Amino acid sequence: MTLHRPQIAALLGIAGLALLTGATDTTPKPVPIDQALARKGEAVYTRNCVSCHGELGDGRGYSAQWLEPRPRDFTSGVFKCRSTPSGTLPVNEDLLRTLNVGFFHTYMPPWAVLGEPSLRAVIEYIKTFSPKWKEEAPGTPIVIPPEPADDEASRKRGALVWKNNQCEKCHGPNGKGDGPAVPTLRDDWGFPDPPFNFVASPNRKCGNTNADLYRTFMTGVNGSPMPSFGDSISPQEAWDLVHYILTLRQPAGSEYNIAVHY
Amino acid sequence: MGSRGSLVAVLVALGAVLLPTSAGAIPAFARKYGVACSVCHTNWPRLNRFGIEFRDNGYRMNRERDNPVTQPGTYWPLAFRTTVGYQYLAQTDVPVQPTASNPNGLTTTQTGTFGFAGLDILTAGTLGEQINFLVVYTPSLAGAGFQTSPGAIEDSDLESAWVGFTRLFGTPFLNVRVGKASPDLPVDEHRTYWLTVPHQIYFFQAQGTAVTYSPGDNQAGVEVYGHSELSNFRYSVQLANEGGQPLFSANWVSNPVLWGHVQYFHLTGNDFLVSIEPGVFGAAGWQATRYLNDPTGTAPVSGTGYSMQNYYRIGGELHFQFLSAVNPLTLDGAVMFGSDSSALINGGFNSDGTPTQSAQWMGGFAELTWTPSPFLTLGFMYQRIATLQQGSTDFSHAIGDYDSWGLLVRYYIELTSRAGVALHAEFSQAATTTGGLPSGVGPPQGTTLLLGIDFAY
Numbered sequence: 213m214t215l216h217r218p219q220i221a222a223l224l225g226i227a228g229l230a231l232l233t234g235a236t237d238t239t240p241k242p243v244p245i246d247q248a249l250a251r252k253g254e255a256v257y258t259r260n261c262v263s264c265h266g267e268l269g270d271g272r273g274y275s276a277q278w279l280e281p282r283p284r285d286f287t288s289g290v291f292k293c294r295s296t297p298s299g300t301l302p303v304n305e306d307l308l309r310t311l312n313v314g315f316f317h318t319y320m321p322p323w324a325v326l327g328e329p330s331l332r333a334v335i336e337y338i339k340t341f342s343p344k345w346k347e348e349a350p351g352t353p354i355v356i357p358p359e360p361a362d363d364e365a366s367r368k369r370g371a372l373v374w375k376n377n378q379c380e381k382c383h384g385p386n387g388k389g390d391g392p393a394v395p396t397l398r399d400d401w402g403f404p405d406p407p408f409n410f411v412a413s414p415n416r417k418c419g420n421t422n423a424d425l426y427r428t429f430m431t432g433v434n435g436s437p438m439p440s441f442g443d444s445i446s447p448q449e450a451w452d453l454v455h456y457i458l459t460l461r462q463p464a465g466s467e468y469n470i471a472v473h474y
Numbered sequence: 475m476g477s478r479g480s481l482v483a484v485l486v487a488l489g490a491v492l493l494p495t496s497a498g499a500i501p502a503f504a505r506k507y508g509v510a511c512s513v514c515h516t517n518w519p520r521l522n523r524f525g526i527e528f529r530d531n532g533y534r535m536n537r538e539r540d541n542p543v544t545q546p547g548t549y550w551p552l553a554f555r556t557t558v559g560y561q562y563l564a565q566t567d568v569p570v571q572p573t574a575s576n577p578n579g580l581t582t583t584q585t586g587t588f589g590f591a592g593l594d595i596l597t598a599g600t601l602g603e604q605i606n607f608l609v610v611y612t613p614s615l616a617g618a619g620f621q622t623s624p625g626a627i628e629d630s631d632l633e634s635a636w637v638g639f640t641r642l643f644g645t646p647f648l649n650v651r652v653g654k655a656s657p658d659l660p661v662d663e664h665r666t667y668w669l670t671v672p673h674q675i676y677f678f679q680a681q682g683t684a685v686t687y688s689p690g691d692n693q694a695g696v697e698v699y700g701h702s703e704l705s706n707f708r709y710s711v712q713l714a715n716e717g718g719q720p721l722f723s724a725n726w727v728s729n730p731v732l733w734g735h736v737q738y739f740h741l742t743g744n745d746f747l748v749s750i751e752p753g754v755f756g757a758a759g760w761q762a763t764r765y766l767n768d769p770t771g772t773a774p775v776s777g778t779g780y781s782m783q784n785y786y787r788i789g790g791e792l793h794f795q796f797l798s799a800v801n802p803l804t805l806d807g808a809v810m811f812g813s814d815s816s817a818l819i820n821g822g823f824n825s826d827g828t829p830t831q832s833a834q835w836m837g838g839f840a841e842l843t844w845t846p847s848p849f850l851t852l853g854f855m856y857q858r859i860a861t862l863q864q865g866s867t868d869f870s871h872a873i874g875d876y877d878s879w880g881l882l883v884r885y886y887i888e889l890t891s892r893a894g895v896a897l898h899a900e901f902s903q904a905a906t907t908t909g910g911l912p913s914g915v916g917p918p919q920g921t922t923l924l925l926g927i928d929f930a931y
Contacts, residue, residue, distance in 0.1 A: 255798065258847075259801070259848050260512070263509055263510035275508035275509070276508075279508050314535070319508050319537070320537070322536070324704055326523070326524065327799055
């Protein structure tokens with residue numbers, strides 16, 4: 213068969229359109245759940261997680277009624293500590309970090325002792341509870357730039373960021389978690405969700421490193437009243453805020469931190 | 475409906491009643507943390523890796539929810555555990571009055587009793603930032619009915635009472651326990667599945683020895699222990715007084731005994747052989763063999779003992795987990811060599827006046843345990859202890875040698891965050907060689923069947 217010029221042009225046009233379409237459809241595809249791994253994870257979940265998170269993963273295990281804050285509801289596909297933008301699913305490494313470290317000030321213990329294979333398996337099983345994992349891809353992790361010098365100037369700028377973004381509305385003027393908005397703060401499930409007390413403890417929920425704190429500002433804490441500031445403050449401002457917040461911590465037993473060091 | 479049909483119906487109904495409804499918890503800590511008991515135990519009472527790490531950390535999860543001031547005022551760290559049910563015992567070669575039909579004067583006794591195996595009333599937890607504790611009270615068990623383990627029927631006592639200080643100088647490698655605590659053992663005797671057969675190497679003594687130290691019993695002393703962050707590497711050294719001694723040596727630590735144990739746990743990353751854990755352990759003790767007498771010259775005075783003589787134990791262990799790190803098939807093995815100084819055997823002299831020699835023995839156990847789910851445990855254990863050298867010519871070579879094996883099934887019918895209930899079936903046979911039996915008569919053998927309900931709250 214011989215192709216004439218109009219036919220060649222049409223074919224080239226179709227091919228170009230296809231290429232163009234492919235090039236513009238950058239939406240990440242959901243990652244299929246590894247069912248074999250999830251089956252292994254079910255055993256880990258049944259043994260260790262059911263009492264709090266429930267057999268259905270809905271955060272209504274038989275111990276949940278006694279726990280404050282309540283265990284996470286996996287059916288919602290909403291996760292607190294992520295490296296991905298607000299409202300998106302976390303990547304596996306985010307969930308692995310949470311499992312390894314646990315959550316301070318909650319009853320979620322660190323599970324590192326179970327070993328990474330078991331933790332990766334249970335992560336895969338947790339994904340089976342929410343259809344979100346079949347419909348959406350995890351978000352793209354934010355890039356955390358190198359930390360600049362933690363000096364007086366940075367802390368002063370951070371104090372301004374704190375003020376301009378009304379952090380004290382929730383966290384209070386001294387960061388004790390006693391801001392005027394506290395009585396109104398609820399999580400997505402309607403349970404009281406008090407803001408973090410930066411004075412009392414160096415152990416923050418989403419990790420203790422400065423980078424963890426930076427990441428929390430920029431991605432928010434999904435499911436809680438803590439929003440993401442990724443669109444409203446610059447990376448420099450976020451690091452300044454980190455440096456300011458670190459100054460809020462008071463030694464245990466000091467007049468600002470009496471009997472809260474436990 | 476015929477009799478077979480009735481039986482099937484009863485079994486089906488029973489099965490429906492007994493089906494577990496949920497995963498569960500260890501009572502005292504479950505109430506505190508809300509976690510299932512299967513978090514800390516492969517199946518209770520045996521600890522898994524999480525439980526070992528939790529205990530090593532001073533009963534802390536280290537998420538700022540551990541100390542008493544973080545708990546509701548109604549929280550009280552109290553729990554108890556006992557086993558009720560039926561026990562059958564058969565014992566061969568029991569001496570009786572000889573008759574024409576029984577000229578050897580030996581018979582086999584059989585007893586079947588309903589009763590309970592023991593009771594632990596325990597409280598444990600944290601006292602402060604780096605301070606933790608355990609107290610276990612065992613009331614008098616004169617009416618227990620079961621004869622399950624050494625010392626099970628005795629006066630009420632504090633089975634255990636200690637205070638611990640963790641992370642001294644900020645490192646998990648330095649922790650201290652002060653008080654009556656269990657030596658760190660290859661397989662924890664106080665958290666074993668077995669109710670009718672103890673791990674005998676922890677209790678075995680040579681014939682004629684004055685040594686009473688049993689690492690299977692809790693010891694009053696001070697323990698220094700440490701571990702890596704995930705408790706993969708662990709060590710323990712305990713200095714104690716040798717228990718059960720009415721007279722003590724005149725030392726700053728009377729009749730001292732040191733117990734040491736080192737373990738290393740390694741996850742292989744292999745789906746079949748999941749983990750390996752080798753370890754070594756041992757004890758060295760010193761006991762007085764001479765005393766000053768009272769003014770009448772007849773009774774030794776406590777606290778004047780001298781001429782210290784040594785005994786020691788040394789052993790190795792290997793633990794394997796197969797198939798799964800979560801619900802594993804576990805093989806535990808340990809061997810131990812024991813030696814007591816000649817001066818500790820029969821007061822240093824045989825009945826014919828000749829001097830004794832050191833007594834030496836070697837023993838071990840192999841224990842296979844399968845936990846296909848948090849609700850079921852199947853177990854098999856074999857043990858053997860053989861005399862290598864009798865200390866005294868008064869005893870023939872094999873006297874005291876020990877053989878045993880056992881099978882068990884534990885099915886957990888209730889595991890909640892408040893209580894745990896397990897149906898426990900255990901069968902075991904144990905034989906200990908004795909002297910004075912007619913030729914052709916084997917060593918006396920005890921057979922035990924225990925059908926019980928083991929529960930904790």
